[in-house]
Amino acid sequence: MADNARAKRLADLIREVVAQKLQRGIKDPRLGSHVTITDTRVTGDLREATVFYTVYGDDEERAAAAAGLESAKGVLRSEVGRAAGVKFTPTLTFVADALPDNARAIEDLLDRARASDAKVREASAGAEFAGGADPYRKPEDDTEDAADGSADKDGDAS
Numbered sequence: 001m002a003d004n005a006r007a008k009r010l011a012d013l014i015r016e017v018v019a020q021k022l023q024r025g026i027k028d029p030r031l032g033s034h035v036t037i038t039d040t041r042v043t044g045d046l047r048e049a050t051v052f053y054t055v056y057g058d059d060e061e062r063a064a065a066a067a068g069l070e071s072a073k074g075v076l077r078s079e080v081g082r083a084a085g086v087k088f089t090p091t092l093t094f095v096a097d098a099l100p101d102n103a104r105a106i107e108d109l110l111d112r113a114r115a116s117d118a119k120v121r122e123a124s125a126g127a128e129f130a131g132g133a134d135p136y137r138k139p140e141d142d143t144e145d146a147a148d149g150s151a152d153k154d155g156d157a158s
Helices: 004-025 059-071 073-084 099-123 139-148
Strands: 035-042 048-055 091-096
Touching (some): 035 059, 048 059, 073 091
Parallel strands (some): 048 091
Antiparallel strands (some): 035 048
C-alpha cells in the first residue's frame, strides 16, 4: 500500500495531465473548453483514480461531455501512464462534481436569508424599545427604591 503523500502527488499529476489533454489533445467537440477538472482522488493502492469534473452549460451539454469523457478514457489513461511512469496506470472514473449544484443551493439559501433580514429590518424601522432604551437596573435605581422605603434590608417589600 502506498503512502498518502504518493497518492496525493499522483492525483495532482492525473488532474494536470487530464486537464491539459482535454484542452489541447482531444478533438472531440463534446469536450470543448466548457469541461473543467475540479478534483482527482486516487485509492491507497494507486489502482483506481476518480476524476471530478464540471461542465459549463445545460443538461444536454453535461450528458454529451460525460459521453465524450467515457469515449476518451483510454487515450487519457495512456497519457497519464506516460506522464506518471508508474508500474500500473490507474483506471480512470469520471464523476460529475456536485459543487456547482451545492453552490447554487447555498446561494438560494443566502438570498432567502437576505430577504428575511430585509423584512425584519422594514418591520423594525419605526419601532421603539419595550422597556426603554436601557432596560437594565443601575445602582442609582436601587438607592431610590431604598429611599422610598418600599424594600427592607432583606429585599422584601414591607
